[in-house]
Amino acid sequence: MSFSNKCRETADACRFCWMCRHICPVGNTTGQERNTARARALSLSLVGRGAAELKGDLVQNVYECALCRACTEDCKTGWDPVLFTREARREAVLSGEAPEAVRLLLETYAKTGHIYGAEPKNKAFSDAARRHAAKTDVLFYVGSDARHFAKDKALGAIALLERAKVSFTLLEKEPESGRQLSFLCGDTKETRDAMQAAAALYSGYKTVVFYEPEDARTAKQDAPELGIAAKAKLVTFPAYLETLIGKKLKVKKGTAVYTFQDPAALARALEDVSSARAVLSACGELKEMLLAGKETVLAGDLILDRYLHETVLGMAKRRWDEAVNMGAKTLVTADTAEYLALSATKPKGARVITLEEAIAECL
């Protein structure tokens, strides 16, 4: 095993500590002791000591984590369980011990450039890409999740940008941001290659607006940590919308009550808990959940959903419970995976909309 010293040190720190158990969306949903940072750390520390092998169900367990960093955020000491989880994934992939489901996703990636396979055709989206094919200062980077599973939502976002008369470029085809390989394999050559290709694209523009927070996190945090930096201003979609509100997008404040589901990447890694709230406050009234902002609870992830579908739905259901308990009726999302999972588990009388849909309601 070629775990880094930092990885070993972190696993040894976490292996006997349960303090972040309560915040893990996966563990809370499954109720399984193995779905804790400490269980992964303990198993890896035993691997490091020759008392267990990194294969079979031990490897499967390191993939039963959404890398949402709730545990990292919660740790008073500053340990980061994502570190050893990612290194374990890399070791598993490189040693041929990755679970079958992960291997299949990686094979699909090798063939198509996306773990989800070929991008579905959508005439309206292609038309939009043709309308915005010209090179501008601003690239609107849609990302794999919306391109594969929610093109209609991406089209809503594009329509809003058009209404604001923003000049932007939309690509018919995009390279994947590197998030998918980073999630499944950690830091490998292939991951770096993907991030490098994406960074090269971003660098051709003055500003890149990321529709998906996870892609923004990959570009703004993960890639730079590996020495891959884009020469462009990298902006999340909520932050970009905030700059348009009241200027290019004149909204009329209504009586609607919105509750924002903070995407984990946006709130924690990118530390933006204010942009979406500023937007929603301009549109209507904000009603918070008990766990909001940096304490947000992940409610969906499309990669995890490929092999832990029921668990992802369970996570979304639990989030709905929390929202409903606080009297929330309209959840607003800024992440395709969460939009889809929350839509699939929506209780009667409640609704889930995207941030741009909330704005559209008030124009």
Next chain:
Amino acid sequence: MTDFLFTQVLTELEDAVGRENCSTRDIDKLTHGVDYFWLSRMWADRGLRMPEADYIVSPKNAQETSAVLKIANYYKIPVTTWGGGGGTQGGAIPVAGGILLDTKRMDAITEFNEKGMYIECGAGTIYKHLEWKANERGYATMHYPSSLTCSTVGGFLAHRGIGVVSTKYGKIDDMVLGMEVVLPDGTIIHTSPAPKHAAGPDLNQIFIGSEGTLGVMTKAQMRIYDMPEERRFRGFLFRNMTDAFDAARELLQKFKPSVMRLYDPAETASLIKKIVGVEREGAFMNVAIEGVSEMVELEQKILLSTFAKYGAEDLGSEYGEKWWKEKITFFYPGHMMDLPQMFGTMDTIAPYGKIEEIYWAMKKAIETNFPQAKFIAHFSHWYEWGAMVYDRFIVDGKDVPTDPKEAMRLHNAIWNCGVRTAIANGGVVNDHHGVGIKLGRLMKEQYGPAMKVFEGLKRELDPNGIMNPFKLGL
């Protein structure tokens, strides 16, 4: 057990809880083999596998729990119940193998009763989640131990846990109204609809603290409280602990603060200096008063005048507020004792007049017999009649034997010495961490002939002796 029979039992357990909730996988075995008990941690740190269960099951409710226990009884397979695994006494470790019953899927909130001021929930509910549920409606559970985020309702009940505001709100056994329990033979029972009755002994209290030896708690009605209008802190420095005890005893005849924590000079000079920043000689005491503002104002006056009589220096509110903010930080890796150190908390409880003697006797016994051990203590749960001492021994890593069996020998010898000293001076085996396998051997020394009451209950309820063997001295 033959492979054939092993598989036969597996299929029956899968039938009871669902195949996805029954595991024989390596990850689940090793995960449930190590709890917060120092010996289990040391064992794993040395690259050794702890005793592991053969089957890990996660029932969703009392009915599924009942089905598991019926199977276990028929085949006479040990059953160890696991909540959060945050226990320090090895109570949840499946030392005899068999079935490990993880309760965390039993986490449903089944009733929120604002008139009766309780929440009914599954015993596998993480206590912090219960707190959030209460907070969502403006209430609080007032059970705030350092393990609040990692441990379950059932886990706290099983070992009679306690939180930092216990002096005002009580221990976990004061916070439960009723429970659903599955007996070892699979019978599902409910304790009385309300506590504090005269319909015989309180069934709740038979199962609270029984550490999974008499059955499995599957549901509980836990009390909630109004959020206090305010919570004020005050730090004090006493010249010595005797003055502090006298002051605290007098104060408790007048009213109950929520937090009272007295640190001996050694802990004041170490942990308190490190975390809270008090760099003074003497015994630091942190007090919190809370509730309705008018009452808090009055209580503060009484607090200041009472403590002034005993020469306490008023350090203001800053230290106490800092302690409150950092109260859980103490327990994160890097802030606490950790391997390769050897350490343990030998908490005990006694009336005033004995508790300080116990502290000095334990300190002397540990430091004399084990000069390699450092002894520090604080007193953090107080009553009108007495208090508990939370005394720790710490042995530096260089003095801990490298041979794990020798390390165990030293560890157990220190515990024997400390707890026997406590018992000899009027203390109890343990105050709020429980007994587990760590202190089981000392239960008979504590109770003498009274132990037969526990043994009789055990024999009657669990004639096959399957429930959490080798724990609680049963």
